[in-house]
Amino acid sequence: MNFSENFAVALRALAANKLRSALTMLGIVIGVGAVVALMALGTGATADITSQVQGAGANLIIVVPGRVTRGDQRLPGTLYYSDYDVLSKSLDNLAGIVGSFQTTGLLIYNTETVNVSVIGTMPAFASVRAYEVEYGRFIEARDRQIRARVVVLGSKTATDLFHGLNPLGRRIKVNGVSFEVVGVLKEKGGGGGFGGSADDLALVPLETAYTDLLGATATRNGKLRVTDISISAADASAVNDLMVQAERLLRRQHKLTLTEDLDFFIFSQASILSILATITATLTSFLGFIAAIALVVGGIGVMNIMLVSVTERTREIGLRKAVGAKRSNILSQFLVETLTLTLLGGVLGIGVGWLIAFIVRAANLIKAQVTPQAIAIAFAVTAVVGLLSGLYPAYRASRLNPIDALRYE
Amino acid sequence: MNDPMIEIENVTKIYHLGDTEVRALDGVNLNIQKGEMVAIMGPSGSGKSTLMAILGCLDVPTSGTYRLEGITVDTLSDNQLAEVRSRQIGFVFQQFNLLPRTTALENVILPLTYSGVGGRRRREAGEEALAKVGLADRMRHRPNELSGGQQQRVAIARALVNDPAIILADEPTGALDSKTGAEIIGLFQRLHRDFGQTVVYVTHDPFIARHTKRVIRLGDGKVVGDERIEHPIVAGTPRPSEVALEEETRRATPGAPQPELAEAPGPGAPEQDSTRAA
Numbered sequence: 001m002n003f004s005e006n007f008a009v010a011l012r013a014l015a016a017n018k019l020r021s022a023l024t025m026l027g028i029v030i031g032v033g034a035v036v037a038l039m040a041l042g043t044g045a046t047a048d049i050t051s052q053v054q055g056a057g058a059n060l061i062i063v064v065p066g067r068v069t070r071g072d073q074r075l076p077g078t079l080y081y082s083d084y085d086v087l088s089k090s091l092d093n094l095a096g097i098v099g100s101f102q103t104t105g106l107l108i109y110n111t112e113t114v115n116v117s118v119i120g121t122m123p124a125f126a127s128v129r130a131y132e133v134e135y136g137r138f139i140e141a142r143d144r145q146i147r148a149r150v151v152v153l154g155s156k157t158a159t160d161l162f163h164g165l166n167p168l169g170r171r172i173k174v175n176g177v178s179f180e181v182v183g184v185l186k187e188k189g190g191g192g193g194f195g196g197s198a199d200d201l202a203l204v205p206l207e208t209a210y211t212d213l214l215g216a217t218a219t220r221n222g223k224l225r226v227t228d229i230s231i232s233a234a235d236a237s238a239v240n241d242l243m244v245q246a247e248r249l250l251r252r253q254h255k256l257t258l259t260e261d262l263d264f265f266i267f268s269q270a271s272i273l274s275i276l277a278t279i280t281a282t283l284t285s286f287l288g289f290i291a292a293i294a295l296v297v298g299g300i301g302v303m304n305i306m307l308v309s310v311t312e313r314t315r316e317i318g319l320r321k322a323v324g325a326k327r328s329n330i331l332s333q334f335l336v337e338t339l340t341l342t343l344l345g346g347v348l349g350i351g352v353g354w355l356i357a358f359i360v361r362a363a364n365l366i367k368a369q370v371t372p373q374a375i376a377i378a379f380a381v382t383a384v385v386g387l388l389s390g391l392y393p394a395y396r397a398s399r400l401n402p403i404d405a406l407r408y409e
Numbered sequence: 410m411n412d413p414m415i416e417i418e419n420v421t422k423i424y425h426l427g428d429t430e431v432r433a434l435d436g437v438n439l440n441i442q443k444g445e446m447v448a449i450m451g452p453s454g455s456g457k458s459t460l461m462a463i464l465g466c467l468d469v470p471t472s473g474t475y476r477l478e479g480i481t482v483d484t485l486s487d488n489q490l491a492e493v494r495s496r497q498i499g500f501v502f503q504q505f506n507l508l509p510r511t512t513a514l515e516n517v518i519l520p521l522t523y524s525g526v527g528g529r530r531r532r533e534a535g536e537e538a539l540a541k542v543g544l545a546d547r548m549r550h551r552p553n554e555l556s557g558g559q560q561q562r563v564a565i566a567r568a569l570v571n572d573p574a575i576i577l578a579d580e581p582t583g584a585l586d587s588k589t590g591a592e593i594i595g596l597f598q599r600l601h602r603d604f605g606q607t608v609v610y611v612t613h614d615p616f617i618a619r620h621t622k623r624v625i626r627l628g629d630g631k632v633v634g635d636e637r638i639e640h641p642i643v644a645g646t647p648r649p650s651e652v653a654l655e656e657e658t659r660r661a662t663p664g665a666p667q668p669e670l671a672e673a674p675g676p677g678a679p680e681q682d683s684t685r686a687a
Contacts, residue, residue, distance in 0.1 A: 005522060016510055319506040322467060323567070324495020324523035326488050402467045406502065 003336065010337035013309070021341060024305045028345030028382065029352055031295030036353025036370060036378050038291050041360060042284030044368035049276050053269055055188055055198070057130040059095070059233040060269045061243055063087075063250070067263040077263035081224035083253050087231070090249055093238040098124040099226040101209055101218070107202060108173040109161045116157050117201040118174060120209025128232040136168045136183035143205040149212065152183040156199035174202060177212045239268050292381070298345070299385040306338050306393035317397050318405025331398040338390025339383065346382030350375055414574055414607055415441040415464065420473030422459050422630075433459035434470070435630035441575075441609065446601040446641075448610040448618035451627035458579075460627065461611045465498050465577045466490045478574050495524040499568025499576040503583040505560045507552040507567075513539060514548040517566045524571060538566040541604075542596060558589035565596060575607045576600075582617060587648065594620045595644030615654045620644060626658075 014021040065077040084099030091097065098121060105118035125131070126138045134155065143150055151174060158167050158181075167181040188198040206226075210218040218224060231246065233239045243266050250264055310317070317330055325333075350370075357368035417439040424431040433456045441447055451457045462468040463475060469483045469490070476482065477497060485493065499520075507516045518535040526534065539545055542562040552560055561581060568576045578597065582590030598620065600606040610621055618624045620642045626634030 012510060315504075315506060316508060319502075319508070320519070320523070321491065322465070322494060322500045323520040324491050324571075326491040326523070328488075329523060403462050406506065 006333050006336040007340060009333060010340040013313075013337055014341060017309075020305060024301050025341055025345035025348065027298030027301040028295070028342050028385070029298075029349040031291065031298040031385075032346045032349025032378050032382055033352030033356065034291035034294050035288060035381065036350050036374055037356035037360075037368075038287040039284065039374040039377070040353065040357035040368040040370045041366055042280060042287065043371055043374070044357070044361070044366040046277065046280045046284075047369070048367055049280065050273060052198075053273050053276065055130060056269065057128055057230070057232055059236050059239050060128070061231040061233060061239060061246065061266060062268075063229040063231070063246060063264055063266050064227070065264050067261055078220050079226050079229060079264060080220075080253075081226055083250055084226055084229050086249055086253055087229060087246055091231070091242060091245055093234040093242060095232040095234045096124045096128040097229065097231045098122045098128045099206070099229045100125065101206060101214065101225065102227045103209075103214065103217075105175045105202060105213065106173075107157065107161060109170065112161050112163075114157060114160045114200075116154070118209070118213065119201060119203050120206040120213065121203055122206055125203065125230075128230045131188070132186040134184045134186040135166075136181070138183055139203060139205050144207045147208045147211055148205060149177065149179045149208055150182040150205065151179040152185060152203040153181060154185050154197070154199040154201040155187040156197060157202055158184045160200075174204070175213055179204065239270065243268060295381065295385055299342070299389040302338060302342055302386070303389035303393060306334065306390060307396070309337075310334065310393045310397040313397075314400060314405045314408040317400050318402045318408065321400070321402035322406060327398040330400075331394045334394035334397045335387070335390045338394065339386040342382050342386030342389070343379075346379055346386075349382070350378050353378070412443075413440040414443040414445075414478055415439065415609075416474075416476040417463075418474045420463065420470040420475060422456075422463065422468070423471045432630050434463070437473070437627075437630070437632055439625065439632060441607070443574075444601075444605040444607055445623060446597070446608045446610070446621045447623045447625060448612060448621040449625050449627060450612055450615065450618040452613055454629075455627040456630040457611050457613075457627050459630075461577055461579055461609075464575070464609060465500060466493045491523070495520055496571055497574040499571060499573040501561070501564050501568050501576060501578040501581045503580040505552070505557075505564045505584070507560055507563055509552055512549050512551055513544060513555065513563045513566075516552070516563055517570050519567060520571050534570050535566075538570040539563070541569060541600070542566045556589075557585050558592055561585065561589075561593050562596065565593070565600075569600070569606070575609055577609050577611070579611045580613070581610075583612075590617075591645045598641070598644055615658050616642070616648050619657070 063079065063083075065079040067077045079099075081099060084097070088094075088097045088099075100119050100121040102117055102119045104115060107114050107116060107118075119125070121139065122144065123139050123141055126133070131138075133152070136152070138152055139150065142148070151172065153161070153167060161167065161172065162170070167184055170181050171178050172181060173179070185199070185203075204213070210224060231242060233242050247262070247266055250266075251258075251262065254263055256262065320330060320333075353374075354370045357370050360366055360368045417437055420434055420437045420439075421432065422434040424433055435456075437456075437460065449457050449460060459468070463470055466477070466482055466485075467490075469475075469485070474481060474483055477493065480493065482490070482493060508519070514532070514535045517538050518531045521531045521534060536545070536548065539548055542565050544559060544562050544566065547555060547559060547563075550559075552563070555563065561584075565576075565581075568578075576597075581597075582593050585593060594617065597608050597610070601608050608621070610618070612618050615624075619638055622638050622641055624634070624636045624638060625632060626636075
């Protein structure tokens, strides 16, 4: 008996109990489908997050205030405009640096109101955070000098406020102060990476924000504050060195000794990516584990049915042995039958998983993608499940005594 | 005739049922020559099924030796026994034991798939065997499309396909009506006569047994009779009464009481048996 003969025998045996075979296979289909779909979702989510983080700007380093104590508690800290000043003057290999003050604001145009992030910032913001201007212009150095009441809107904010009207030159109220819209940003898409939608924001000159929007919160201890400093390294290899330099400079600025905890955080795109990658990988493997339980249950179903099948076909086994089948012949016959059942279920399951991924992608939820590795893993796991669940029934069949088996009623 | 196909010497088979020891065979000696047609007869519990299992290499004796065509079988491993079965032995069972949903031809060539005969040669052998049993026109039929007699003929073709040393038939007419049963016995007789096929017939039925040329009687695990039949019953002859058959049996068993010795004109003359019973 070679493999193709065994396979033909297996197909005939499975076809003899179509409903039973189909239901047994369903367990495997669901298990494999779940594994493939969840892996596709995990891969898609990771890719989405990665593209968002990378979309936030090239070789980006961000400094924010705050302190982590030994109890893992996050305490507030403060960054000052002077910190920005020192960094911008002292750092090498800079592509750009920008200090910003981020707050929330109520924007009103006629009867339309929206609540968005309002960021007081500098002209370098566009290049450091990878924004482009769609219409009009960006904030310019002169705007800062004259504290111009001008605002540049994110694409979503512009649409929400103006519904297709040309926003340029129109006046809106930002927290009750009248501003002229001078520019609209190009749509970035995605969730923005660092909190909030990347397209739902309003940018004003930093100095205008200090005088007109922030009031007392603009200063602490008599010094102007910023809420974050974004640094763009000249190239990827400069990122780590820049982070070290920035930390050293700020430690001196804040008069911290070498053993004291920092009262600010410095992180890079890469470090965020690796943290997010860890989170998504954990999530994916957790979901995969749950899916694998479904697969194990399916495998138990297969083993159960194969045991029933061996009992039902005791006489057939007896006959096969009487006409010369060796133990190994019987063993391989039932193993091939089990593998046929599970691998057929596996192929269907991969199809189902792919379909789920396709629907999720089509519904614009997550860019779920079924990778070749996912298919290879699903197939390998199915084969292992098939082997494990087939081995014992096949072994039982091969050990049957032909005399007893022939007399079995 | 002095080179037996089957040599059984002092074979004993002991089963253990819980604490009790069952001697299914107890010192059996038996030679069967090539080309013989033999019946092994005995009531249930006489050990004939055990003897058949040993003859068929499905089981090995507890002690004693069994040589089949010169091969000492009782020392072989499971796999070697399977090898011997696939080349030397053809089984025919009471319940046919055909694979369902499988054509007659595929059923017939099943033993060849285990003895490693290749595709085309396999087909030819299957067709030849089916032709021998008169089913050349039923090769593509499945068991559920065949009558009981036809199914048993497929089973006989399956037993023939390997060109075995012996065919072991275990009550092959037991599940058939008497007319179909007679056809099957006739087929065995023809295979024996025309092809010199060695056939060992296992039955409890004296009438069936007397269709062969030699009846070996078993009782309590021992051979209690070994009778040559000069004129085997021709297949299709009506069954005589039970009384006449019993008498025949008694007469042929050495040591059994033989009250009407003078009346017996010759051993195994069936026509006379039936007339007397009428």
